[in-house]
Amino acid sequence: MTTSEDQAQELSAEHLERLKENLNKVEELSKRLVEVMAGKKAHSPALDGPNQELFAKAATAYMAEAWQNPAKLLEHQIAYWSKSVMNFAEAQQALTTGEVEGAAPVAKDKRFANPLWETNPYFRFVRQQYQTNADAISEAVASVDDMDAKDKQRLHFFSQQIINMMSPTNFLATNPDALEKAVETEGQSLIKGLENLVSDLEANDGEMVVRLADDSAFEVGGNIATTPGEVVYRNRLMELIQYKPATETVHETPIVLFPPWINKFYILDLKAQNSLIKWVTEQGYTLFVVSWANANASHAEIGMGDYIEEGYLTAIEQVKDICKVKQVNAVGYCIAGTTLSLTLSLLKQRGDKSIKSATFFTTLTDFGEQGEFTPFLQNDFVNGIEDQIGKDGVLKAWVIGRTMSFLRSNDLIYGPAIRSYMMGETPPAFDLLYWNGDGANLPGRMAVEYLRGLCQSNDFVTDGFELLGHKLHIRDVDVPLMSITCETDHIAAWKDCYRGVQQMGSRSKTFVVSESGHIAGIVNPPSKKKYGHYTNPDMQLDADSWMKDADFHEGSWWPLWEAWLRKRSGKQIPAREPGDSNHPSLCPAPGTYVLAKATD
Known part of the structure; x- marks a missing residue:
């Protein structure tokens, strides 16, 4: 036999061996696929499409x-x-x-x-x-x-x-990129893609949730969420983190920041270069951040009132006690800003002046215009959500994540699915996408109250939102406030945020529109000099006129906010270290609640 014939035979043998290996993998993966799909729990069909x-x-x-x-x-x-x-x-x-x-x-x-x-x-x-x-x-x-x-x-x-x-x-069959990759890798890309598909299905109880980032590349508290601090209080709903000071003196009035419980707080502390949490401590403030519990069946009956009482009011009282002050400056992001406005109305009606000023990040309070969420806020979908909550006790993270993703389906569903399942690529090691995939379940009762009473009925700006024995109304929000919104935000459109702020009762209002969207417009450190912002003190104008007459400023809004906050934060005092005899450290930041997965 000639050398060329020998080589051909060896090559054929190699191809045959690889083919057998791949076929064995396909058989094994097919079994896993059948098993995971057989064990998939049925969900309300109303979640999959309109009536x-x-x-x-x-x-x-x-x-x-x-x-x-x-x-x-x-x-x-x-x-x-x-x-x-x-x-x-x-x-x-x-x-x-x-x-x-x-x-x-x-x-x-x-x-x-x-x-x-x-x-x-x-x-x-x-x-x-x-x-x-x-x-x-x-x-x-x-x-x-x-x-x-x-x-x-x-x-x-x-x-x-x-x-x-x-x-x-x-x-x-009609994707040339995937076909070229399959030929180039002798089908290995398709095997890897099938592995990725099965792994994603197994991780989400049979639901199709495309993994957007390489989970193995990140560790919460390891290489993200690393700003030093201590958990100084914990209840069933939240952990309260006090961050270590970065200056020798701090302003007397502390800040308590309420992040949304739809996502986890470390979006504000991904890494040192873009951490708002780290930056705030470096400006000389005592900062507390709430880390919300990831809801499970035991939280099913927790409602909006519980978030206000056990979350907001408890956190504020703890901060006042720890810092020996009568007032705090409060910050609320997204749904947490909406709930902060409810809390302010409640405190106004109770005659409680614990909150000195309020800052709202991308916060909706007037839901008269539902924007891009209109398709999902009608009765057929909300009925489906309520039906599913009745079975699960919670609104599961995959439902929220999928809804958000469909607003940008080519970028957040089909594109990643093609790369992962057809091309066999490992998702990128991208911290923002990792955070985006690290979702949280919502307590069932709270989710229904929010969807029915605020999003659908818009009670807070019309007849009043009944909660905790009070009828809460937007006009009761009368503390000095700053509202930060984002120009291309598809979740909380800046014009809708503006309309809500216009109806608040405060005499001192500052409204800012940052360039970019819901996340990048907020996580916009001054060092990057990336996105600018718009300001206009005339809040009597309609939104279009406000923007037309607004002044544009290069760079981040963070320094503008800090200058505004400084005037409302009192004198300088020695820096406060977290943890004392009355409020000992329970564990280091970022705490334990943030580690819980929605699929646990």
């Missing part, structure tokens, strides 16, 4: 329009047929000649960045026909007139989700 009534209304309105104006329907259909036939004809010509001629410029879409989408006749036809289909659906939805504004908004949103889901990039 069919929406599509029935749309179909009825569309057909009514077609009967009244058949020429318009025919025009749409003929345009669709013409484009489809032309796509096919161009593909046939390209297959015959082996060349693609007269290529039209492609709209910027990172899903179709591979050159094969333009140069290969097959992939070019698939892309063109997908875009033709997508345009046809969008035009059909846009042509539906006889629907109310909310239904029309929901129809647009869910039709866009269908368009995104049906992208050819989401399927192996």
Whole structure:
């Protein structure tokens, strides 16, 4: 046998051995996949899509329009047929000649960045026909007139989700990147992708939750959330962290910061370079931060009132006692800012002046406009959530995470799924994405009260939100306040935040719009000199006029806030070390509650 024949035989043997190994892996992974899907707990189908009534209304309105104006329907259909036939004809010509001629410029879409989408006749036809289909659906939805504004908004949103889901990039046979990777790695990328898929399903009880970051790259308290401090108080709902001073003297009035319990507080302490928590201590303040418990079935009956009493009021009293002061400066982020405003109304009605000033980060209080969440805040979805809460006792983190992700589905669902499951890539070691995936469950009663009473009924700015024997109202919020919002925030739109602040009873209001979004606009350290911010003292203007007349400032809003806070923080006193005989340290920061996983 010649040397070349020997090499061919050895190569064939190697390929055969690798093939056997891969087949064995596929068989093992298939068993795990079957097991995890067999054990998946059923959830309310209302969580997976809108009530069919929406599509029935749309179909009825569309057909009514077609009967009244058949020429318009025919025009749409003929345009669709013409484009489809032309796509096919161009593909046939390209297959015959082996060349693609007269290529039209492609709209910027990172899903179709591979050159094969333009140069290969097959992939070019698939892309063109997908875009033709997508345009046809969008035009059909846009042509539906006889629907109310909310239904029309929901129809647009869910039709866009269908368009995104049906992208050819989401399927192996029509994704050139995935096919090229599979050939290049002799199928190993698909094996790794299947491993990633099974692991994600196993980690989430069979629910499809795409892992966005490499979990093994981060340790809370190890390489993130490392600002030194001590847990000085704990109850069933929260741990209270007092951070070590970074200066020899501090302002007399301490700060207590309430982060959202939908996520974990360490978004404000990811790493030293962008840690708001570290920065605040370096400015000479005694800082306390609440770390909320990750809800489980034992928390099912905890409501908004419990968060105020056992969270806000208890934390404030503990801080006052530890620091030997009568007042604190309070900060609330997102839903925690909403609840801080409820707390301020309650304290006003009780005649309690424990809060000297309030700072709101991306905080909604007027839910009259529901923005991008409109599709999910109607009765069919909220009924589904309430039904699921009745079974679980909590609103599970995956429901919240999936809802948020669908607002940016190509970036937060399909893109990561393609890279992980088709390409077999390990998710990136990105701290922000790690935090994003480290979600928290919400107590069932609290979630329903928030969704029904605040988001849907908007009681806080209308008839009053009944809680703890009081009817809380936005006009009772009368302490000096600063509201920090973000220009491109899709969760708490700055215009909606502005409308709420306008209705607050405070005589001293400062409103700021930071560049960027819900997270990057807040976690915006001065050292990076990345995002600027807008200010305008005239709060009587409507939102558009406010922005038109606003002054733009380069750089972070943090120094502006600190200068505002300094005037409300009293004299300098010797720095306070955390933990004393009356409030001994229970454990070092970041504490124990933050380590609990939503899937535990």
